[in-house]
Amino acid sequence: MISNIYIEEEIIDHTRTRQILARFKNAEQIICTHYSEVFNPSAQNFRLQKNNPSLILAKKMNRFVHQAPDAYRIGPYHNYYFSHMMNCIYDCRYCFLQGMYRSAHYVLFVNYEDFITEIKTVASQHSEDVAFFSGYDCDSLALEPVTHFAKYFTPEILNIKNAYLELRTKSTQIRHLLDMSANPRCIVAFSISPEDVINKIEHKTPSLQKRIDAIKKLQNKGWTIGLRFDPIIYYDGYEQAYKNMFETIFSAIDTAALHSVSLGVFRMPDKFFKNLIKMHPREHIFSGPMESSNGMTSYKFDLENKMIFYCEQILLQYIPAKKYFRCLDA
Amino acid sequence: MRIITCALQCEAQAFIDHFSMKSILNHPFKIHQKNDILLIISGIGKLNMAAACAYVYAKFNNPVCSWLNIGICGARKKPIGSIFIANKVSADFSMLYGYPPLIIKTEIESSPLITVDQPTENYKNNNIYDMEAAGFYATCIKFTTTELVSCLKVVSDNEQQSIKNIDKNYVHELMGNALSSILTYFDQQNELLQEYQLEKQTPVYYHELTTAFHFTKTQQHQLKKALDRLTLNSNNDINIELNKYSNAKQVLQYLDNLLTLQKVKL
Structure with missing residues (x-):
């Protein structure tokens, strides 16, 4: 799966580096001074690299935790996000990462301990609860067998008395979570889409049924689950597809035990969207009725409202309003 | 357009023969062509190579090209005749030129490559040594995306086999033996080029x-x-x-x- 691994000189002897290299014995190892030498050069093509991305093992030096935009608030917390990794093994056509980064290589920061130190510092600055979101620049669980990210962070968060952790994912890599006791201050937030959206534009991701199965297993073990219907994609027949998807998922899982459910429509900074169009000139979803406003590309205002209203109506038949959040533009 | 660059005629000859290429220019650089494939012979050294790449780019004025530098190299312990793709290109005095992305799934092993100004037998670590790749890489990435720029090198000298024993016939034979593997890579590079060209297509009307x-x-x-x-x-x-x-x-x-x-x- 991963045939080339770049390693920053400084972390070549890091325990986590050694564990990962042991897992990929046949991968070529290439030493670099700083991950940016490989990841940042301008003359790179994300789309071509997606054919065979490499793994870059690096050390994050500073700015471990960032304030999350208010629009992404889920619950009455202070909100922050952090990224132990950049890029994702999945290939969702609507993903902003491909518009944002020049490279499709996966950068994994192995110094998890430094993230936790800063998370503790940030949490200590608030007397109220603080939520820390993971999964902004990557899928939180997709590479779990390699990274052991959730295995390390979930218990660490439990030790910080006012901290909550949200793991945003489409993945079914939940073995580490099932092997430990459920953490009441960790929300496993699954991104969910209709089956045909998954098949056509969420390449390499688990099917809807597999995601539902993963949710059920986690709920059975007492884990708190969030559902993220974001982005809602417009296409001919989307109404029926989303209706069917809501029916399928809410008839299968324990709805009463859900932490939160959110909806958001496709939206992206204009610059990233331009890159996406260039990269995927034949991708049908980008031919939809979109417009640019305040530097963001999204569906035309009326259509966006229509889509949200339609989905909200159905969603609120299954969940109480207090658990529902609408994701707005950042 | 697919461009192959070599320093010497003896490095290029097996490819010229294989593709039945015709000579289309002798000065300032020898250039051979067959359909969309161009082969340019730069002469020895990274400056010659950089000049040759810039020349062919300007002359043929095609913004969507793939670039492949082939030739011989030295290495400490690597077997004579083995082929390597550069995963890092640097030059004397540790000057880093970049990390060519290894996107093509290939059996060819990768290695860091150091471009030297003079022939050397001072092989260090796991590196391979040549005299052109730095000029090639630094120039070509100005013209296209790095995924379409590769250096493939065939080991001609090592600790056991001195560089002094190298002659034209020996190089020609080495490159001929490596031809099949390099052509497979060249085909795969073409698939990437096709994918890249899709992005550049002008819409109908x-x-x-x-x-x-x-x-x-x-x-x-x-x-x-x-x-x-x-x-x-x-x-x-x-x-x-x-x-x-x-x-x-x-x-x-x-x-x-x-x-x-x-x-x-x-």
């Missing part, structure tokens, strides 16, 4: 419309975007009657109306 009407720069972008989006859902089956419109604004308005009406497939 673009040339007709920009010839028929004056579009400002902004309008040209709007036109391209609208045509791209329209053709996505119609499999290029759109019909624009040029004589119905008298200016660019009207065309753009018409396309916008079409876009609003069309159904979006997944």
